[in-house]
Amino acid sequence: MNQQVKSGKVLSPVTPWTERAVPGIDVADEQQSLKAIYTEPTIECPECHALVTRTAMSFNVYVCPQCDEHLRMKARERLNWFFDQVNSELGQEFVAKDPLNFVDSRAYPARIKEAQQKTGETEALVVMQGQLKGLSMVACAFEFDFMAGSMGTVVGDRFVQAGEKAIALKQPLVCFASSGGARMQEGMLSLMQMARTAAVVERVKAAGLPYIVVLTHPVYGGVTASLAMIGDVHIAEPKAMIGFAGKRVIEQTVREKLEEPFQRAEFLLDHGVIDQIVHRHALRDTVYRIVSKLMNLP
Numbered sequence: 001m002n003q004q005v006k007s008g009k010v011l012s013p014v015t016p017w018t019e020r021a022v023p024g025i026d027v028a029d030e031q032q033s034l035k036a037i038y039t040e041p042t043i044e045c046p047e048c049h050a051l052v053t054r055t056a057m058s059f060n061v062y063v064c065p066q067c068d069e070h071l072r073m074k075a076r077e078r079l080n081w082f083f084d085q086v087n088s089e090l091g092q093e094f095v096a097k098d099p100l101n102f103v104d105s106r107a108y109p110a111r112i113k114e115a116q117q118k119t120g121e122t123e124a125l126v127v128m129q130g131q132l133k134g135l136s137m138v139a140c141a142f143e144f145d146f147m148a149g150s151m152g153t154v155v156g157d158r159f160v161q162a163g164e165k166a167i168a169l170k171q172p173l174v175c176f177a178s179s180g181g182a183r184m185q186e187g188m189l190s191l192m193q194m195a196r197t198a199a200v201v202e203r204v205k206a207a208g209l210p211y212i213v214v215l216t217h218p219v220y221g222g223v224t225a226s227l228a229m230i231g232d233v234h235i236a237e238p239k240a241m242i243g244f245a246g247k248r249v250i251e252q253t254v255r256e257k258l259e260e261p262f263q264r265a266e267f268l269l270d271h272g273v274i275d276q277i278v279h280r281h282a283l284r285d286t287v288y289r290i291v292s293k294l295m296n297l298p
């Protein structure tokens with residue numbers, strides 16, 4: 001099945017498999033132990049294809065322990081990890097509507113319902129207010145698994161509320177961006193969110209508060225063209241793909257082959273689009289340090 005688990009290399013960093021008590025399993029019985037190993041949910045690293053247990057991955061904040069690949073994190077999980085203490089969640093009163101009665105191969109409400117069931121979220125943006133190392137701030141994260149983290153009216157509403165809350169509380173705003181762009185099922189209303197979110201960011205800045213953007217794989221389209229590129233500081237996770245149009249579309253337009261690492265965070269850092277690339281393990285410390293500096297805190 002997989003070499004790593006058999007050879008005992010990919011194990012939970014906390015308790016080795018062989019020492020973990022599994023209910024109803026006699027660890028001395030080899031057949032039974034192997035069955036227990038095989039039934040533990042594992043995540044396959046898309047880069048090195050190592051099978052790592054879900055527990056081990058979550059302890060390592062979804063960074064592959066074998067090759068350091070940064071796997072995608074769920075929005076809620078990310079914010080709960082980012083904050084030491086969450087005080088409240090914002091914007092839950094906004095729920096998706098179907099203003100255009102849009103139907104493509106399927107009706108838009110059916111797509112929303114499916115995304116809600118798949119992710120357990122009501123929309124593609126999660127906003128929380130809490131504390132990072134004693135520093136209060138408002139942070140939001142895109143849920144990419146919810147219709148590719150696309151920005152519809154509810155995402156706009158929630159982001160605007162996050163900005164307004166930051167202004168009201170005089171706290172910095174942090175955004176973990178990960179999106180395929182605007183939500184085509186909402187047409188023009190979706191595109192309007194670019195202007196709305198950019199406007200609220202301007203108000204946050206006018207209030208003298210920092211707005212930090214963390215670009216996580218991948219960020220494209222209308223989100224790149226608005227809230228994700230107007231931060232005071234742009235941090236990206238290693239190897240994150242960031243762009244407006246996708247690589248294939250650009251290749252077809254300019255009729256040139258675009259080689260790796262085109263649109264990767266490393267490429268954008270070389271070309272001055274982003275400020276720094278930070279390993280996920282150092283992200284909380286980095287955001288804390290930048291915010292403290294920008295807010296003139298000791």
Ligand SMILES: [Zn+2]
Binds near residue numbers: 047049064067068069
């Ligand atoms: Zn890996």
